[in-house]
Amino acid sequence: MFLYALKKQYEAEQAEHTAVIDTFLQKPIGVADHDNFMKILRERFDKLTHVECSLKRIKDIEEKANGQKETENKTKDETKAETEK
Secondary structure, three states, rough: OOHHHHHHHHHHHHHHHHHHHHHHHOOHHHHHOHHHHHHHHHHHHHHHHHHHHHHHHHHHHHHHHEEEEHHHHHHHHHHHHHHHO
């Protein structure tokens, strides 16, 4: 449950950083602080990269957990089949 909540938080951050980056790149005239344009763009890109790596790691953990559940279910089914013989 906590992993699911963490994933949702990262997805929200991903959407936020992507929106800011897209706005900066598509409408730079509308960006108020032109002096820090590159600094802010880099900071958002770095944060986006971190979020994407975190989401990938969460996906790996979920896949591993699902694989373990499948193995446990197969073992239970095999045990049940052997006891029914």
